[in-house]
Amino acid sequence: MTSAEWDYARSSAGEGPRYVTGWGNSAVEIHRVGTIPVPVTMRLEVADHPPIVIDFARRTYSATLPFDRYPIHPGSVAITAEAVAPGSPAPFPGIGVQLDGLLWAVGITAFEGSAAPWLRPSDRYRLSRWPNFTELPHTMDYIRMTALLGAGFLSLPELCAGASVSVGQAQRILNALSLMGGLQVVGGVEEPTMVLRQDAADQPRGLFGRLRARLGL
Amino acid sequence: MAEHVILFTGPMGAGKTTAIEKLSEIDVVRTEAANTERQVADKATTTVALDYGEIVLDDQDKVRLYGIPGQRRFDFMWTILKERAKGMVLLVHNDADDPIGRAVEYLDEFADLYAKGGVVIGITRIDIAPGPSVTDYAAALAVAHPDKIVPIYTVDPRQRDQMRTLLMTLVANIETRDMFVERVPQREELVAE
Numbered sequence: 001m002t003s004a005e006w007d008y009a010r011s012s013a014g015e016g017p018r019y020v021t022g023w024g025n026s027a028v029e030i031h032r033v034g035t036i037p038v039p040v041t042m043r044l045e046v047a048d049h050p051p052i053v054i055d056f057a058r059r060t061y062s063a064t065l066p067f068d069r070y071p072i073h074p075g076s077v078a079i080t081a082e083a084v085a086p087g088s089p090a091p092f093p094g095i096g097v098q099l100d101g102l103l104w105a106v107g108i109t110a111f112e113g114s115a116a117p118w119l120r121p122s123d124r125y126r127l128s129r130w131p132n133f134t135e136l137p138h139t140m141d142y143i144r145m146t147a148l149l150g151a152g153f154l155s156l157p158e159l160c161a162g163a164s165v166s167v168g169q170a171q172r173i174l175n176a177l178s179l180m181g182g183l184q185v186v187g188g189v190e191e192p193t194m195v196l197r198q199d200a201a202d203q204p205r206g207l208f209g210r211l212r213a214r215l216g217l
Numbered sequence: 218m219a220e221h222v223i224l225f226t227g228p229m230g231a232g233k234t235t236a237i238e239k240l241s242e243i244d245v246v247r248t249e250a251a252n253t254e255r256q257v258a259d260k261a262t263t264t265v266a267l268d269y270g271e272i273v274l275d276d277q278d279k280v281r282l283y284g285i286p287g288q289r290r291f292d293f294m295w296t297i298l299k300e301r302a303k304g305m306v307l308l309v310h311n312d313a314d315d316p317i318g319r320a321v322e323y324l325d326e327f328a329d330l331y332a333k334g335g336v337v338i339g340i341t342r343i344d345i346a347p348g349p350s351v352t353d354y355a356a357a358l359a360v361a362h363p364d365k366i367v368p369i370y371t372v373d374p375r376q377r378d379q380m381r382t383l384l385m386t387l388v389a390n391i392e393t394r395d396m397f398v399e400r401v402p403q404r405e406e407l408v409a410e
Contacts (some may be wrong), residue, residue, distance in 0.1 A: 059352075127366055128366065129355055129366060130366060130367070130368040130369060130370075130386075132351050132369070132370050132371055133368075133370060133382050133386065134370040134371055134372050134376075134379045134382055134383070135370075135371060138382070140385060143382070143385055143386050143389050144389045144393070146389075147386070147389035147390045147392075147393040148393045148396070150334075150366050150368075150390065150393070151334070151390075151393045151394050151396065151397050152397045162393070162396060191400055192400065193399060193400055194397045194398070194399060194400065195397065195398060195399075195400045196396055196397060197396055197397065197398050206392050207221055207274075207280075207388050207391075207392060208385065208388045208389050208392050210274050210275075210278070211272065211274070211280065211384070211385065211388055212385065214272060214273075214274055215272075215381055215385075217381065217385065
């Protein structure tokens with residue numbers, strides 16, 4: 001990276017706190033800062049709650065409260081992001097926890113079933129890495145949708161049809177996976193080489209559905 | 218009667234028998250003998266033929282869970298069972314010697330299942346050895362098999378809910394592959410070519 005690129009990346013991280021409302025706007029900031037190609041730390045402060053501190057370089061974060069103990073609709077979140085030198089120590093004591101846990105929670109919650117603003121209606125999505133579902137709160141629908149996204153490029157309507165879920169459910173997982181950096185996203189109208197079968201969702205007697213029923217999941 | 222055979226593979230000491238016990242609806246049939254390789258896995262006994270458990274879907278249908286021994290000298294069991302298998306749960310204990318190398322070795326051995334999306338990986342004993350991480354495993358597998366995205370979870374085989382997540386992920390992954398077909402080009406596209 002040239003020094004000009006480094007300076008640009010550093011300035012992109014921002015200075016001083018930005019004040020935003022709600023997890024949706026916070027997610028937009030996290031998404032923006034998470035793509036900056038230099039090590040960045042971020043601090044999110046919700047009034048009357050302990051801060052959430054993110055170390056993007058190590059893909060870890062620290063917070064003394066679980067995410068579900070924060071307000072669903074925080075009135076104000078003060079966000080500070082700072083570019084740091086490669087190899088800088090973590091911005092919190094200890095090793096922190098995996099950032100995916102926070103990004104999953106924010107992504108699922110933030111837009112309440114609407115599309116994250118960085119996604120476009122014409123996009124198609126394919127999984128680039130599986131989330132570690134044993135470490136994340138999940139439903140069987142999320143597992144099924146993730147498996148579908150692992151098999152081919154899908155649009156939002158195709159994902160809904162293949163998994164027999166609502167637009168809101170499908171959009172939540174797309175928001176979360178994209179915030180985590182777990183999706184390939186392609187725009188435009190070009191059709192993929194592999195497409196979902198027309199009768200794809202008509203599998204009530206499939207093994208997944210039957211096991212799910214048997215295990216009460 | 219339809220059968221759905223799921224294999225549980227991985228090195229000795231990874232937790233295969235425990236995983237099957239957590240999923241099976243019957244008492245697991247175990248074939249154990251004294252472990253003569255205590256330096257590899259510090260446990261008194263080890264599986265020498267197979268473990269067997271099952272989940273009954275209805276009177277016509279069962280999910281059969283086979284745990285196969287981790288030691289190479291028993292690999293004739295692998296050959297017998299992999300022909301019938303629908304999918305494979307690969308458990309690798311993170312405190313093993315070269316756990317990523319072991320995982321790649323098993324994936325190569327069961328390449329047919331891997332190719333059709335019939336593999337999930339569970340990394341065990343991360344409380345004892347936190348590294349390598351899931352990311353490290355994914356990066357190594359991407360080098361060996363860049364066209365495949367394999368579910369890789371950290372798991373404790375003693376946790377029933379985690380074993381169910383692993384099994385359901387495997388089944389979802391296998392079934393969804395059959396939901397895709399090659400797109401037939403439209404007439405206009407063919408004319409344009």
